[in-house]
Amino acid sequence: xxxxxxxxxxxxxxxxxxxxxxxxxxxxxxxxxxxxxxxxxxxxxxxxxxxxxxxxxxxxxxxxxxxxxxxxxxxxxxxxxxxxxxxxxxxxxxxxxxxxxxxxxxxxxxxxxxxxxxxxxxxxxxxxxxxxxxxxxxxxxxxxxxxxxxxxxxxxxxxxxxxxxxxxxxxxxxxxxxxxxxxxxxxxxxxxxxxxxxxxxxxxxxxxxxxxxxxxxxxxxxxxxxxxxxxxxxxxxxxxxxxxxxxxxxxxxxx
Amino acid sequence: xxxxxxxxxxxxxxxxxxxxxxxxxxxxxxxxxxxxxxxxxxxxxxxxxxxxxxxxxxxxxxxxxxxxxxxxxxxxxxxxxxxxxxxxxxxxxxxxxxxxxxxxxxxxxxxxxxxxxxxxxxxxxxxxxxxxxxxxxxxxxxxxxxxxxxxxxxxxxxxxxxxxxxxxxxxxxxxxxxxxxxxxxxxxxxxxxxxxxxxxxxxxxxxxxxxxxxxxxxxxxxxxxxxxxxxxxxxxxxxxxxxxxxxxxxxxx
Amino acid sequence: xxxxxxxxxxxxxxxxxxxxxxxxxxxxxxxxxxxxxxxxxxxxxxxxxxxxxxxxxxxxxxxxxxxxxxxxxxxxxxxxxxxxxxxxxxxxxxxxxxxxxxxxxxxxxxxxxxxxxxxxxxxxxxxxxxxxxxxxxxxxxxxxxxxxxxxxxxxxxxxxxxxxxxxxxxxxxxxxxxxxxxxxxxxxxxxxxxxxxxxxxxxxxxxxxxxxxxxxxxxxxxxxxxxxxxxxxxxxxxxxxxxxxxxxxxxxxxxxxxxxxxxxxxxxxxxxx
Numbered sequence: 001x002x003x004x005x006x007x008x009x010x011x012x013x014x015x016x017x018x019x020x021x022x023x024x025x026x027x028x029x030x031x032x033x034x035x036x037x038x039x040x041x042x043x044x045x046x047x048x049x050x051x052x053x054x055x056x057x058x059x060x061x062x063x064x065x066x067x068x069x070x071x072x073x074x075x076x077x078x079x080x081x082x083x084x085x086x087x088x089x090x091x092x093x094x095x096x097x098x099x100x101x102x103x104x105x106x107x108x109x110x111x112x113x114x115x116x117x118x119x120x121x122x123x124x125x126x127x128x129x130x131x132x133x134x135x136x137x138x139x140x141x142x143x144x145x146x147x148x149x150x151x152x153x154x155x156x157x158x159x160x161x162x163x164x165x166x167x168x169x170x171x172x173x174x175x176x177x178x179x180x181x182x183x184x185x186x187x188x189x190x191x192x193x194x195x196x197x198x199x200x201x202x203x204x205x206x207x208x209x210x211x212x213x214x215x216x217x218x219x220x221x222x223x224x225x226x227x228x229x230x231x232x233x234x235x236x237x238x239x240x241x242x243x244x245x246x247x248x249x250x251x252x253x254x255x
Numbered sequence: 256x257x258x259x260x261x262x263x264x265x266x267x268x269x270x271x272x273x274x275x276x277x278x279x280x281x282x283x284x285x286x287x288x289x290x291x292x293x294x295x296x297x298x299x300x301x302x303x304x305x306x307x308x309x310x311x312x313x314x315x316x317x318x319x320x321x322x323x324x325x326x327x328x329x330x331x332x333x334x335x336x337x338x339x340x341x342x343x344x345x346x347x348x349x350x351x352x353x354x355x356x357x358x359x360x361x362x363x364x365x366x367x368x369x370x371x372x373x374x375x376x377x378x379x380x381x382x383x384x385x386x387x388x389x390x391x392x393x394x395x396x397x398x399x400x401x402x403x404x405x406x407x408x409x410x411x412x413x414x415x416x417x418x419x420x421x422x423x424x425x426x427x428x429x430x431x432x433x434x435x436x437x438x439x440x441x442x443x444x445x446x447x448x449x450x451x452x453x454x455x456x457x458x459x460x461x462x463x464x465x466x467x468x469x470x471x472x473x474x475x476x477x478x479x480x481x482x483x484x485x486x487x488x489x490x491x492x493x494x495x496x497x498x499x500x501x502x503x504x505x506x507x508x
Numbered sequence: 509x510x511x512x513x514x515x516x517x518x519x520x521x522x523x524x525x526x527x528x529x530x531x532x533x534x535x536x537x538x539x540x541x542x543x544x545x546x547x548x549x550x551x552x553x554x555x556x557x558x559x560x561x562x563x564x565x566x567x568x569x570x571x572x573x574x575x576x577x578x579x580x581x582x583x584x585x586x587x588x589x590x591x592x593x594x595x596x597x598x599x600x601x602x603x604x605x606x607x608x609x610x611x612x613x614x615x616x617x618x619x620x621x622x623x624x625x626x627x628x629x630x631x632x633x634x635x636x637x638x639x640x641x642x643x644x645x646x647x648x649x650x651x652x653x654x655x656x657x658x659x660x661x662x663x664x665x666x667x668x669x670x671x672x673x674x675x676x677x678x679x680x681x682x683x684x685x686x687x688x689x690x691x692x693x694x695x696x697x698x699x700x701x702x703x704x705x706x707x708x709x710x711x712x713x714x715x716x717x718x719x720x721x722x723x724x725x726x727x728x729x730x731x732x733x734x735x736x737x738x739x740x741x742x743x744x745x746x747x748x749x750x751x752x753x754x755x756x757x758x759x760x761x762x763x764x765x766x767x768x769x770x771x772x773x774x775x776x777x778x779x780x781x
Contacts, residue, residue: 011349096267110452114470212368411601416590417618
């Protein structure tokens with residue numbers, strides 16, 4: 001595998017062209033071959049966007065979804081970090097409870113989704129709860145890992161210079177935890193998105209799930225594509241925000 | 256931080272499990288938690304036992320397993336092939352690797368309604384979502400494995416006169432194998448989870464569908480029994496796949 | 509040593525990275541010229557970044573010089589020459605997914621040795637480096653010294669006339685280095701190969717070499733070539749002899765300023781540039 005000396009065009013531009021080429025291909029193939037009941041070209045999907053946004057009920061469903069994601073995210077991070085610190089800092093609890101947490105982390109949560117809806121109903125509560133159920137685990141695990149990585153020599157050096165316990169916490173432990181905090185946030189956001197969206201799609205009598213089912217059952221691919229595109233954009237934006245925050249605040253981290 | 260002996264750890268974990276079981280039993284005694292929300296442990300385990308010992312779950316189990324295996328195979332073949340093709344050129348890696356990584360960050364479950372529209376409520380939409388989600392770790396790991404072989408091995412082989420074919424089969428493939436295997440393990444497990452998710456949202460058969468039907472019919476004890484079964488299955492799959500991965504990596508640094 | 513025949517000729521070799529005028533341009537080697545005699549062991553020594561590994565790679569055809577030529581037996585070097593040149597690298601380049609005897613056989617497969625010959629040659633090579641009992645071990649099961657022996661065996665299995673070794677013992681502890689150095693000297697006496705050996709260690713250079721080429725700090729030039737008049741195989745008594753100490757001191761005097769210069773180039777000392 002050789003690298004060209006002086007590429008023909010920058011990879012970023014090549015990537016853009018590749019995406020455009022794929023969209024054009026999709027457009028052409030859809031127009032020529034697709035049954036309009038099942039597939040539509042991207043141009044029609046884009047054209048359906050105003051239709052989506054003009055319906056206040058749909059807009060509200062989207063707004064509620066965003067609210068659910070953000071709420072679940074905040075709860076996941078707050079509770080997750082607390083549990084993570086409590087478990088990680090104390091060796092005893094760590095060895096006892098961490099395996100149980102990891103066990104819960106590994107369960108296929110889709111199987112208990114009906115339970116959540118049975119318990120919390122079809123409103124935002126179930127979705128927030130399911131989102132928290134997804135998001136809390138990566139936050140706990142990264143927090144525990146962050147605490148574990150605290151190198152003993154740093155603490156010894158500080159103590160030898162006469163630092164009090166509070167000073168050790170504020171000037172060593174706390175700044176040290178920042179990168180893992182932001183990593184946990186990023187992973188937590190991805191997990192919360194998955195949980196909330198899964199719950200929303202499951203509940204087909206209200207919210208986003210109602211409209212995805214409606215558009216699917218009434219065979220309106222442009223509306224369905226448009227709605228999904230909007231949700232995907234929101235999800236990517238939220239993910240990117242967390243990723244950027246992580247990058248910015250972890251600059252001093254060697255890894 | 257003192258760490259107790261292994262035995263003490265195991266005892267603590269057993270203790271925690273017993274506490275949870277105890278709380279479950281105590282919480283579901285008559286007059287406490289609504290048995291529709293949380294049935295007592297005895298009927299749940301009885302149902303679980305029925306599932307294990309009779310063939311009642313087999314038709315749905317077969318549907319889920321068939322969807323899962325199909326999805327994984329399609330994802331594995333397409334992921335490894337595309338990963339191989341892209342890894343042939345450093346430029347292609349620079350162009351497509353970030354693109355694929357970016358696509359991976361979109362919650363793919365959003366595509367499921369589209370698949371429902373296109374493939375209907377049957378296994379097709381489940382296989383489609385399983386393939387889509389499993390594809391990404393496989394293709395990304397294949398690229399990573401093949402494109403980033405330790406330069407030291409390539410230099411050594413070149414100095415000994417290896418031709419392109421020898422370089423690929425005797426150096427790059429074995430070097431990439433552990434990473435590719437990890438991608439396949441991730442893809443395998445993720446495919447199963449994605450299919451369970453799809454079945455839960457909308458399906459006509461399968462493990463997820465069973466659980467949803469039982470929920471809708473308020474058959475809580477049976478639902479919990481089935482949930483236990485699905486969780487047990489997920490753990491077994493995880494264990495087996497991880498074991499295969501570890502065996503595959505045996506003998507390599 | 510009866511023949512003073514030149515087997516490798518290095519003429520005016522320079523190596524630069526980056527275009528002229530580019531502020532990040534690095535000149536690794538400047539106009540290095542060297543004649544290497546058949547059957548000698550030549551050491552290249554110099555401070556970090558002086559281009560000694562670059563020079564070795566150029567001689568072995570793994571890199572092309574910016575200017576100048578290298579000829580082996582009169583033929584210009586245009587790429588790897590597996591029939592004539594075998595490498596031993598500093599880092600572990602044994603393939604971890606194969607046993608060491610399979611590693612040796614794979615090297616021969618790359619070179620083009622017939623399948624029927626490989627088994628026996630591989631075993632003989634491993635025997636020559638003292639690893640006859642470990643042929644079916646994986647590299648991860650071996651110590652650092654044994655891994656380097658196995659690399660040497662792989663190189664020997666190619667039965668080339670020339671051996672290029674790039675700090676092969678650098679990752680090993682001093683005691684292992686001494687033993688392996690003595691073994692290398694014995695091997696040289698027995699096989700009459702031409703060996704170019706890059707090292708950081710002054711004592712190692714004097715102990716092993718017939719000649720030591722000292723390179724300057726970047727851009728690397730050949731500062732001086734020191735001769736070591738002592739027959740192979742070198743005895744362990746040579747290690748503690750006054751002759752070696754005198755030569756070592758001479759090397760130190762030559763290198764000391766170059767090392768300081770290199771470190772100040774990198775901003776590593778408290779002295780000014």
